[in-house]
Amino acid sequence: MITALLIDDDSNLRNGMKGLLSMYAPNINILGEADSVKGGITAIAEHRPDVVFLDIQLGDGTGFDILEQLAQKQGKLTFHVVFITAHEEYAVKAFRFSALDYLLKPVDPEDLRKVVDKITKVLANNDSYAHIDLLLENIRKKVDKFKRIALSTSDGIHLFEVSDIIRLESQDNYTKFYIKDNKPVLIAKTLKEYEDLLSEQGFERIHQSHLINLAYLKSYIKKDGGYAVMADNSHLPISQRKRERLQELLKSL
Secondary structure (H helix, E strand, O other): OEEEEEEOOOHHHHHHHHHHHHHHOOOEEEEEEEOOHHHHHHHHHHHOOOEEEEEOEEOOEEHHHHHHHHHHHHOOOOOEEEEEEOOOHHHHHHHHHOOOEEEEOOOOHHHHHHHHHHHHHHHHOOOOOHHHHHHHHHHHHOOOOOOEEEEEEOOEEEEEEHHHEEEEEEEOOEEEEEEOOOOOEEEOOOHHHHHHHHHHHOEEEEEOOEEEEHHHEEEEEOOOOOEEEEOOOOEEEOOHHHHHHHHHHHHHO
């Protein structure tokens, strides 16, 4: 069984989550609840759960305050976190860059099932929870462009500099990352998800299967239908509707 805490200042939501977890995630054992930052810190220290379902906005602060204070006291966090939130754009973007799970209110049962499946795998890998440190770093700085990204693979969660990502390639419902001085990393998410995440960081979708970091684009070759030559010497096709866009971008670089 996976032990868990529910921390939310809305008792109706806590009761709703208990019902959903009982129905869709019977392997989750809820040890306790809390409705505030202070109560949440006390409950986590008392129960030492595997996972905490954590609301962002609490009456006496935020869920981030709980993580910050525990990190300061303990030096590092030793539990998985699933945020429950209304759609707060900046926070959700930070979650995605940090490979942290979140559920949007009202909680969808299918989303809950997927999150619990992922938690089960992550806990089995005994991850270091460094991605939570990355989240706190990003939230603390409130930057518009995140410098690091956490990627969740079959063997754990790994942190990389966004500036070291050369290109991404779609492989059905997976995405392969090609990263400077690293082996390719395969992630169980679509290329579209990362296009949305990285489009403001100098990445451009040049083909249905390819998203590139323009900083690593060496050449745009017009012959043979047009293709891009990247710093890793890969030759990538450019879709017809993207050729004009790429030429405009190259002029502005």
